Amino acid sequence: MNFEKIYIDLQTIRILEEEIAKRYSDQQMRCPVHLSIGQEACAVGVNYNLKKSDIMFSSHRSHAHYIAKNCSMDKMLCEIYGKKNGCVGGRGGSMHIQDIEQNFYASIPLVASALGPSVGVALNLKRKKSKNIVVVYIGDGAMEEGIVHEAFNFSSLYGLPILFVCENNLYSVYTHLSRRQTSDDMTRFATPHKIKSLKIDGNDVLKVVNVSDKAIKYVRTKSRPFFLQLDTYRWREHCGPNYDNHIGYRSIKEFKLWQKKCPIIKFENYLFNKKLLNENKKQKIQDAILKKINKSFKLAINSSLPDPKSANKFLYN
Numbered sequence: 001m002n003f004e005k006i007y008i009d010l011q012t013i014r015i016l017e018e019e020i021a022k023r024y025s026d027q028q029m030r031c032p033v034h035l036s037i038g039q040e041a042c043a044v045g046v047n048y049n050l051k052k053s054d055i056m057f058s059s060h061r062s063h064a065h066y067i068a069k070n071c072s073m074d075k076m077l078c079e080i081y082g083k084k085n086g087c088v089g090g091r092g093g094s095m096h097i098q099d100i101e102q103n104f105y106a107s108i109p110l111v112a113s114a115l116g117p118s119v120g121v122a123l124n125l126k127r128k129k130s131k132n133i134v135v136v137y138i139g140d141g142a143m144e145e146g147i148v149h150e151a152f153n154f155s156s157l158y159g160l161p162i163l164f165v166c167e168n169n170l171y172s173v174y175t176h177l178s179r180r181q182t183s184d185d186m187t188r189f190a191t192p193h194k195i196k197s198l199k200i201d202g203n204d205v206l207k208v209v210n211v212s213d214k215a216i217k218y219v220r221t222k223s224r225p226f227f228l229q230l231d232t233y234r235w236r237e238h239c240g241p242n243y244d245n246h247i248g249y250r251s252i253k254e255f256k257l258w259q260k261k262c263p264i265i266k267f268e269n270y271l272f273n274k275k276l277l278n279e280n281k282k283q284k285i286q287d288a289i290l291k292k293i294n295k296s297f298k299l300a301i302n303s304s305l306p307d308p309k310s311a312n313k314f315l316y317n
Contacts, residue, residue: 002048003271003274003276004049006044006045006205006267007267007269007285008269008289009040009048009067010040010041010264011285011289012245012264012289012292013036013063013064013068014037014042015289015290015293016067017037017063018037019290019297020033021035021037021242022036022241023297025119025166025241029081029082029092030082031082031093032063032094032095032239033063033094033240034062034095034238034239035063035234035236035241036061036063036064036095037234037235038169038203038232038258039055039061039064039167039233039263040205040263040264040265041202041204041232041263041266041285042064042137042167042208042232043065044064044208045062045202045207045208045209045212046068046124046135046165046208046216046228046230047065047121048209048212048213048240049213049216050069050135052103052157053103053134054103054134054196055103055105055118055121055125055134055135056104056107056135056224057105057106057121057137058107058114058308058311059107059108059114059139060095060107060111061167061234062094062095062097062232065115066097066099066104066139066255069089069099069103069104070289071097071102072101073098073106073293073296074296074299075087076097077299077300078090078299078300078302079092079093079096080093080094081099081301081303082305082306083303083306084304084305084306084307085303085304089306089310090305091314092220093176094292096108096109096224101279105121112142112147113146113147115136115138115142115147115150115151116150118129118136118162119154121134122134122160122161122162122225123154123158123160124161125161126158126161126223127158130161131220133219133220134161134162135159135162135163135216136163136168137167138140138164138165138166139166139167140167140169140171140172140186141172141173141180142234143166144172144180144181149193150306151164152164152190152225153193155195156194156224161223161224163212163215163242164190164225164227164228165212165220166186166228166229167201168184168229169234170233170234170239171249173238176249177237186227187199187229195226195227196215196218196226196227197227197228198215198227198228198229199210199229200229201230202229202230202231203230203231203261203263205263205267206270208230215315221222225313233261235255235259241280257283270280
């Protein structure tokens with residue numbers, strides 16, 4: 001296992017999103033942002049086992065999935081800044097990022113809306129007898145939408161190569177899971193559709209790597225769907241760069257408890273104990289990541305805005 005790659009990916013997502021949060025008040029990113037700070041192990045752990053040719057769909061909270069799939073940071077930041085060299089030409093912003101070269105097909109912000117296209121692409125892979133698979137990320141809020149059962153039923157009935165990954169961060173905007181569902185175990189939705197499933201700690205990146213490896217191999221070799229629930233926690237507000245614990249929908253005690261479960265610190269402790277990381281190496285890695293990120297921000301800030309005449313491009317006549 002490439003521990004250094006896992007650590008670099010975790011740190012890249014964390015430092016990048018902290019920089020987005022820090023710079024957001026400059027008012028140059030004219031779009032909403034949904035940050036994954038605290039949830040990094042979910043994306044890094046699953047994506048570690050994917051091939052470049054595997055196809056991915058994501059949701060409104062997509063930066064971590066995009067970066068972990070080795071997609072272009074330059075294009076992502078240019079997109080968030082609304083520039084013409086953004087990944088969708090400055091049209092989409094943070095919630096509509098894409099990198100076709102890396103087979104990151106789309107982030108679709110409407111809750112659960114990535115499920116339909118992802119199942120359709122999985123059907124196409126099945127028909128072509130491809131060895132690639134589809135991975136689609138959704139949240140616990142999406143599990144309350146009817147299309148979940150449609151997607152589960154269709155993919156199970158036709159034996160489609162798709163991995164459903166639910167990042168359960170306990171909150172749908174401001175509403176706790178206990179006020180929306182009768183149980184915190186969402187594998188119960190997969191079972192009636194005869195879909196294999198597991199519920200694990202999404203903040204333990206090594207566990208996510210090992211469990212998702214088995215799930216992905218199952219999907220790829222059996223051409224069957226699999227549902228993986230990753231329990232995690234969102235540190236920042238649902239939408240935006242700030243902390244929002246003062247609002248009152250969650251307690252400071254709960255927040256601090258989950259901060260102690262930080263996926264990066266947890267993995268760092270493992271690496272330190274195994275003598276695979278020390279403070280000097282850690283600082284060098286962080287410095288190199290920040291240098292790369294600052295270069296991407298500079299590119300985004302200095303890039304040109306789209307030509308207004310291109311506004312109607314890609315629209316139907």
